[in-house]
Amino acid sequence: MIRKEYPFFYKRYAYDLSTNTLHDLKNEKDECKINEIDEEDIEMYSSLSEASLMLDHPVHKHCPCCMKED
């Protein structure tokens, strides 16, 4: 679910700094527990290309619930 308020601001991809996990809010599942992430630990990206450019964390993973890769 796309959220308008801080810290989401209508952006699609939420990066959880505490677990190094990227979530797709358009495909969010209950298992993502987005609402339980500390807002201080959230970075938002509009697109995957923006996320890949800006993610300087050497270890990051895609959430298996909302970002399944075939």
Ligand SMILES: [Zn+2]
């Ligand atoms: Zn997720």
